[in-house]
Amino acid sequence: MSDAGISLREASFSYGDLPVLLETSLDVPRGSAFVVTGDNGVGKSTLLYVCAGLLPAASGHVLLDGHEPEPRRPSALFQSGVRCGFVFQNGGLLSNQSALSNVTLALSYHADILGLDADAIDRRARDALGEARVAQTDMHSLPAHLSFGVRKRIALARALALEPNFVFFDDPDTGLDATTLSLFHDILLRYRDDPAVTMVVATNHALLLRRLGVQPLELRGGELLDHND
Amino acid sequence: MRRTLPYDPRSQLAPRSGWVALLGRRTIYAWRGYRALWTTLSDALGSVKTPGESARTTARRIALAQIQFTGVQAVTLVSLIAIFIGATIIIQTNVLAPGTPADMLGKILVAVVPRELAPLITAIVVAGRSGTAIATEIGNMRANSEVLALASLGIDPPRFIVLPRIIATVVSVLVLTVYFSVVAILGGYVVSLFITSTSFGALRAGFAQALGPADLLLFLLKGVGLGAIVGWLSCHYGLQVKSSPTEVPQQASRAVMLSLFGCVAYNTLVTACFYWIVGAPIQGTGPF
Numbered sequence: 001m002s003d004a005g006i007s008l009r010e011a012s013f014s015y016g017d018l019p020v021l022l023e024t025s026l027d028v029p030r031g032s033a034f035v036v037t038g039d040n041g042v043g044k045s046t047l048l049y050v051c052a053g054l055l056p057a058a059s060g061h062v063l064l065d066g067h068e069p070e071p072r073r074p075s076a077l078f079q080s081g082v083r084c085g086f087v088f089q090n091g092g093l094l095s096n097q098s099a100l101s102n103v104t105l106a107l108s109y110h111a112d113i114l115g116l117d118a119d120a121i122d123r124r125a126r127d128a129l130g131e132a133r134v135a136q137t138d139m140h141s142l143p144a145h146l147s148f149g150v151r152k153r154i155a156l157a158r159a160l161a162l163e164p165n166f167v168f169f170d171d172p173d174t175g176l177d178a179t180t181l182s183l184f185h186d187i188l189l190r191y192r193d194d195p196a197v198t199m200v201v202a203t204n205h206a207l208l209l210r211r212l213g214v215q216p217l218e219l220r221g222g223e224l225l226d227h228n229d
Numbered sequence: 230m231r232r233t234l235p236y237d238p239r240s241q242l243a244p245r246s247g248w249v250a251l252l253g254r255r256t257i258y259a260w261r262g263y264r265a266l267w268t269t270l271s272d273a274l275g276s277v278k279t280p281g282e283s284a285r286t287t288a289r290r291i292a293l294a295q296i297q298f299t300g301v302q303a304v305t306l307v308s309l310i311a312i313f314i315g316a317t318i319i320i321q322t323n324v325l326a327p328g329t330p331a332d333m334l335g336k337i338l339v340a341v342v343p344r345e346l347a348p349l350i351t352a353i354v355v356a357g358r359s360g361t362a363i364a365t366e367i368g369n370m371r372a373n374s375e376v377l378a379l380a381s382l383g384i385d386p387p388r389f390i391v392l393p394r395i396i397a398t399v400v401s402v403l404v405l406t407v408y409f410s411v412v413a414i415l416g417g418y419v420v421s422l423f424i425t426s427t428s429f430g431a432l433r434a435g436f437a438q439a440l441g442p443a444d445l446l447l448f449l450l451k452g453v454g455l456g457a458i459v460g461w462l463s464c465h466y467g468l469q470v471k472s473s474p475t476e477v478p479q480q481a482s483r484a485v486m487l488s489l490f491g492c493v494a495y496n497t498l499v500t501a502c503f504y505w506i507v508g509a510p511i512q513g514t515g516p517f
Binding site for chain 2: 049052054071072073074075077078079082083084085086088090092093094095096105106108109110111112113158162168
């Protein structure tokens with residue numbers, strides 16, 4: 001069992017013959033934060049997907065809390081106690097479900113594991129949506145009827161509702177107004193300081209990098225470069 | 230050559246080479262395709278054993294919603310097609326063999342409607358109507374990162390997406406096939422009242438003689454098999470969308486075309502086996 005929250009061991013990944021990760025090794029200790037930067041299209045999102053076990057590494061190993069993810073059966077990781085909150089670049093909301101249903105979905109699916117009944121699921125989802133400042137009037141709207149910023153806040157609420165021990169933020173502060181930006185930054189700082197949460201952030205925004213105060217690594221040519229070295 | 234990210238489909242284009250390399254590449258490509266096809270089905274069937282009562286309840290709810298769309302909402306279309314098919318068979322029989330006895334009419338209806346046309350036409354309707362919808366919906370989910378989002382929440386895509394839809398298409402095709410048969414036979418009977426002096430009693434006697442216990446097995450084999458083919462291929466090709474919305478109509482079209490081909494081929498195979506084992510449907514004619 002690895003002590004690292006997230007551990008990549010010589011993990012490689014490519015799209016066809018386009019390499020994204022070249023035998024990359026990385027340890028993100030439990031309860032700490034890792035920030036990755038890099039040019040647009042260099043593969044930051046893919047690195048996050050591999051770290052979260054959503055895409056399988058072509059070679060090497062990925063461990064979350066000591067457990068190897070099974071991309072074809074992600075529930076196995078959840079049953080092992082790993083709770084991932086992933087805020088996608090574009091929200092990644094289910095387009096045929098309302099904002100509230102998007103947040104309750106995972107809670108209902110894992111209700112027996114989480115020990116939640118219908119009332120507790122509804123309460124927890126509404127609390128999370130409230131914390132992400134999603135208005136009551138938007139809770140029953142489909143994502144297509146909501147603005148980009150609201151969709152991103154719902155995605156944040158979906159992650160918050162799971163009370164995760166691993167959070168992944170893919171370009172969290174792109175296309176947001178000042179209020180939503182401040183909300184995201186506050187939550188990111190809270191997770192950074194939470195010893196129970198391991199956080200991975202992909203961003204290029206100088207303000208966020210400054211506020212997080214975490215030395216980032218740059219992804220370039222399939223390798224993670226530390227400019228401190 | 231400078232390579233670009235993210236995923237560039239042009240990078241998948243094979244370089245020019247000889248026919249041996251081309252054959253090898255095609256073989257590998259086909260093999261990967263068949264393996265992926267099988268993986269979609271085996272993952273969905275394997276997910277039945279995955280623990281989690283809440284997950285099971287969620288999958289059941291999705292299957293019921295899909296049955297509502299695939300089965301219940303297709304009743305009107307299936308009814309109309311069944312009436313016209315039943316009427317056409319009686320008219321054709323009357324034109325080609327005037328004065329056919331009522332019990333023979335009953336046997337012809339049984340041989341043609343419940344054994345052949347009902348399962349096949351129902352599967353074609355379901356493939357055209359719901360297969361397209363399923364492949365398009367799943368393809369859009371892939372293009373919008375919704376499938377990745379489900380996985381990030383610890384939700385198994387085979388259990389949440391594929392299994393409920395396969396169950397729904399199986400149930401829908403099975404039930405609609407029974408319904409189609411009843412409506413087509415009644416439609417045929419109503420038409421026969423106008424063009425022949427058929428009594429319902431004589432027609433029913435023909436049904437009773439022609440229908441046997443083996444027909445129940447044939448019904449089940451065809452309903453379950455054809456429904457599974459439509460659900461399975463529609464889900465599989467929907468999941469083959471990588472990242473671009475332009476792939477969605479291509480995969481949806483592929484899903485429907487291959488579903489139709491699969492249904493016709495499966496139907497022929499089961500029919501051939503049935504008559505080989507059971508014998509001729511109408512006395513005096515051989516199976517082959």
